[in-house]
Amino acid sequence: MQSIFDGEELLVLARMDLEKGIVEQGLSKLKQAAALGDCPPAARLELARVYAQLGLRQKARSQFEAYLQARPEDVDATFQLGMTRFEDGETDAALALWDRVLQQASQYPPALYFRAVAAARQGQGKDARAMLRTALDVIPADNLYFTRSRDLLASMDAAEKAGKAEPVAINAADAYRTQH
The missing domain is CATH 1.25.40.10 (Tetratricopeptide repeat domain)
Structure with missing residues (x-):
């Protein structure tokens, strides 16, 4: 019909x-x-x-x-496509998409944050911390991803001090929303 x-x-x-x-x-x-x-x-x-x-x-x-x-220039949609890959365990494909986002918008908060999450999940804690510090330097303090970056960095630092594996908990559900 x-x-x-x-x-x-x-x-x-x-x-x-x-x-x-x-x-x-x-x-x-x-x-x-x-x-x-x-x-x-x-x-x-x-x-x-x-x-x-x-x-x-x-x-x-x-x-x-x-x-x-x-x-093809839509960074929000490119990021969100990367999230579908990330959530399906296709980290390399997600990272490639997020790199494309960051080439177009170098301070795009969700891509900065989730690149750090991916690095932490891959056992690259030092790289993840560096990415989170960069995110905190460039993301406005009133942005959701500033708070998430700060909290994840604090959690990783606390876990390191306690001698535990680094926690990498995320709430991916919000990644499909475009309000940053």
Whole structure:
């Protein structure tokens, strides 16, 4: 059945549903928009984010990739695609995407923070600490990732003083949001 709405209209209606917490209807509209020949890139991005928040990383990845074909300069989407890779254990692929982000925006807070998290997870505590210190130097103090960087560095320092393995706990769910 063909929709009476075009892709742009479906995107606006989906956003309204999602703002009201009506995820099922919003997702349905985004999927309809993605199936149209005139799908706005923003609909693919929104669909990717919904899939990511639902934990459907493969579907999210395919929508992020389709979106980035149209908008390769979008650092938020590139970062978020990297998060889908990171959460699937594809650290090298995530790091490559985050490096691309940092080439475009050298002080992009989420990429600075998660590069440090990846280094810590790979047992590179010294590198992770250096990255976190750099992040603290360049990220504004009122930014979520300043707080996360500060807290992770403090946690790593406390673990080192106690002679324990370095903790690397993250809350990746917020990584798909673009408010920094």
